[in-house]
Amino acid sequence: MLDQLEAEFPEHLPRPSNAPKALEGIRVVDFSHFIAGPLATMILADMGAEIIKIEAPGRGDDLRRYPPMHPDLKHGAPFLWTNRNKRSVAINLKSPEGLEIVRELIAKADVVIENFSTGVMERLGLDYERCRKIAPEIVYCSVSAYGRDGAFADRLGFDPIAQVESGFVSMNGYSDREGVRALSPVMDISTAMMASNAILGALMARERTGQGQGIEVSLFDTAVLMTGYAPLQHLFSGTGPERHGNTSPDTCPSGVFKAKDGAFYINCGNDKIFQRLMSQVLDRADLASAPAYATGPDRIRRRDELFAILGEAFAREPWSHWQARMRVAGVPCGRVRTVGEAIRSPEAKERAIVTRIPHPTAGWVPNVRSPIRYSHTPVADPVAAPAVGQHTEQVLSELLGYDRERLARLVESGVLGRSDGRTEHAQGQP
Template sequence: MLDNIEADFPEYAPRRPGAPKALDGIRVVDFSHFIAGPFATMILADMGAEVIKIEAPGPGDDLRRYPPVHPDLKHGAPFVWTNRNKRSVALDLKMPEGVAVARDLIATADVVVENFSTGVMERFGLDYEACRKIRPDIIYCSVSAYGREGAFADRLGFDPIAQVESGFVSMNGYADREGVRALSPVMDISTAMMACNAILGALVARERSGLGQAIEVSLFDSAVLMTGYATMQHLFSGANPQRHGNTSPDTCPSGVFRAQDCTFYINCGNDKIFQRLMAQVIDRADLAEAEIYATGPDRIRRRDELFAILGEAFARQPWSYWQARMRVAGVPCGQVRTVGEAIRSPEARERGIVTRIPHEKLGWIPNVTLPIRYSGTPIVDPVAAPAVGQHTESVLRELLGYDDSRLGRLASAGVFGADAARRPRQDAKV
């Protein structure tokens, strides 16, 4: 596991010394788990916010157990992907003493994020109304399945459920079978980005007005947005989108073709691209100028014959030949890759998307960076996801001024978990 990391990926290049951080001085107390909430707070952490992740003692965030789990880390790749640059504090929120510690942390925070089932934070006494009494200008972000109010507030939801109920799945796949879900948690990721955007907007608003506010972001709302302009097309036409596999219902020729050695995708988004494809790539200027292929609707009606012409041409040469010609001609195209091929591609290496970062137990661990490039406030240097409760003692000492006596009483009471009650805690440094 991770045997080839040094050969496959370069070492992360640190940010320039002394560069400011976009969210320096912002503190986030993060009660979220799984993907949508934690990915949102990881973006904030990458921008320089201090993110304190509150976890249940022992097992912690359920995402820790998603495979493959590294035996030395006691958590898996999905957790590593969404929890870098955070400090973990283990608190039993079912105990009044645990809630009291959480309230003390919230009193120092700018932002609270949670994605429990509706009603859980209220039962803990940590809902928005309770938190604004602790910190009147708090920004409180709730991420839920169907919203915190209304007839569906009690419903649980995960990414695949949002995909099917939003209509997203009905659009994807082939016409002769059921729609297909995206294996990537696209709704969790889009919801996380929406939550992060909302928090950033609320921080700007608070800077101007001095007022905090509650934010609500739902998985279902985000999933409907992710159906793209198909929603508006339906409202205009009354028709539901049909499944077209790898072809496009709006442009032609757009789809997958086969060179001598591999498959690739072309996207002819307008007439000019089609003309360049025919005249400059496959040397068929006659087809570029043909009246029957003059417009997008004309080409869509003749999709089968166009695909046959292109398929026959592309089969004569390898991908390297066609890629070079299409790049010169300005025809958008890309090789159909596996995930492993994509992250090791020249494009990924050029952009520094996947690197390796130091880890005290493993030596190195992979890191997938954000697609954000700040010129003035570069994202922070990545620190690997923490163990459950790794920073409990250091956070409570540094932020709250808890002394040995108070920490000892809380540990003995089991607030930090059974293991913490049995032995002294040694915090690893971030």
């Protein structure tokens, strides 16, 4: 289904084979699923950490079934996006033997991360206090909706719920209708970033003190942070942010304009940029120095008339004309693109953001590379997301010394999933 795209995206260029990795030697036992937890561990994997993804035999992470599905992968694009560079181990956590196996893995780990509903890890005997008895220096990260204690610890949470309850949705859209959510799971993504940062900080602290620690990151806390400086603006002014669509409440002119052949965005974040826009791009030095437009507040008060002047001027020429002039003048601008246009853009190609990486059954799959660029410890070469339980036997034989007979018995009894993703006694995870 991807064959027609092969000519559009280059093969991944491998990292230098002798270069070290930032997190080489760090092992993570990953109980997380969906997006926030798995994306956090993928960030660590890109840095070189070994990620052992614990999944339910047969079924695996529910994100595997998010569309569009690929017939050769047995999972969809969202799972592929957030699970590269991991090894999948399929273990039935409802069995005593399965729990004993994960305890053995935790004993050899540096980090544990989980995002089950509150109370699940305690019922399994895998909460922080009991894990630190297994591995005293463990870094243990819990990702939850509203925190692990308090009046709201039992609440489930997904990205759009965090968007609406944090006030984020109220800030976005147009003033004549309800606020709108971001389609991208921005709260999951930002929570993943916070979790990976927190884990890195805890690992650094352990280097200095020799002590591990528990970490808690909540989706709601992160979502409030993602409203930016709006909470402090509210506390200073007593009012809430208004929805301004594509214009900015703080700077002017900032917004979408139309050239002869399409829409683009400009952002005049200060007076000097406005002056360069008017004098060097539009040849209107008279407006650049006009007292009526001298400051940001002046321009905001006259936004409608200023936008009318700009709109009429921009409509006369194509985007290529205005882009060239604004680039020379130092005016921040960008064409309004679709996702497909963005990943095929000159900027994306220059940065090799989308490449092709090998896949054992599909031949190749696309990959969106990490934005992190290290000079001395380049990120790991991307390995496509695994099948359910793909590495079960490999991991347990390598790390725990299980022989073939023991592995076969555990697979037959339903404690472990088969390496092809099937299981004789498939049972759901907690």
